[in-house]
């Protein structure tokens with residue numbers, strides 16, 4: 610029989626980049642589903658205090674820590690926190706991501722490196738450091754992007770990093786599968802975030818019109834809808850799913 614209850618209760622989650630955008634939705638939904646969650650961020654701003662407040666109102670053992678996963682030192686301090694607080698991990702969600710829009714001719718090596726450090730190298734380091742505390746049944750979820758399949762001008766560095774995340778995922782699925790560890794990509798389409806809503810009204814409107822027209826469901830996505838995919842990949846409902854890319858994108862092309 611299929612177990613229909615989404616079983617993440619009591620599971621230990623690490624979600625990187627959880628104070629804003631999609632990550633915030635992932636953290637709050639995991640906590641609301643009964644998981645214990647550690648998340649991290651870089652910038653001290655109101656989003657941190659408000660997330661801490663919301664998590665305090667949600668049962669469970671939750672922690673919001675400052676750690677820049679784009680730096681190996683930041684990953685080390687985050688993982689120290691995870692080992693001290695939880696001692697084990699059941700679910701890792703590599704969500705922290707950065708983007709910039711730069712013509713390829715002007716793309717500086719520093720900027721290429723910055724985008725790869727957070728979007729790709731952080732996942733490599735976090736998964737490697739987590740191996741000793743990941744047990745059978747653990748699930749690693751790497752947040753990808755539809756954009757790496759279709760390509761987008763001015764985002765060669767970002768889409769290269771996201772495409773590499775797919776290769777990392779598929780190889781690790783085979784390498785870690787015999788230990789009962791699953792590894793998948795969760796690939797959002799265009800999701801409404803605080804950063805998007807902060808755009809000047811004319812730019813926001815133009816963006817909504819452009820991407821709505823490309824999307825089968827004729828609307829942009831919500832962070833909670835990405836959380837639905839995360840809960841599926843985190844739970845035993847997906848226990849025979851690994852090395853996959855789960856698109857949660859409203860049918861965007």
Ligand SMILES: NC(=O)c1ccc[n+]([C@@H]2O[C@H](COP(=O)([O-])OP(=O)(O)OC[C@H]3O[C@@H](n4cnc5c(N)ncnc54)[C@H](OP(=O)(O)O)[C@@H]3O)[C@@H](O)[C@H]2O)c1
Pocket residue numbers: 625626627628629630631632649650651652653676677678679680703704705706707727752753754755796797798799800801802803804
């Ligand atoms: N939004 C979309 O439409 C969309 C579409 C496809 C894929 N994605 C992917 O989804 C993920 C989340 O994107 P988003 O749009 O939700 O981003 P966002 O709104 O910019 O939020 C990013 C979150 O990650 C944190 N973060 C960024 N860099 C970090 C670092 N080096 N160390 C620790 N925390 C860091 C940010 O905290 P600080 O502000 O403190 O740095 C923030 O909490 C990314 O991997 C992105 O590529 C997004």
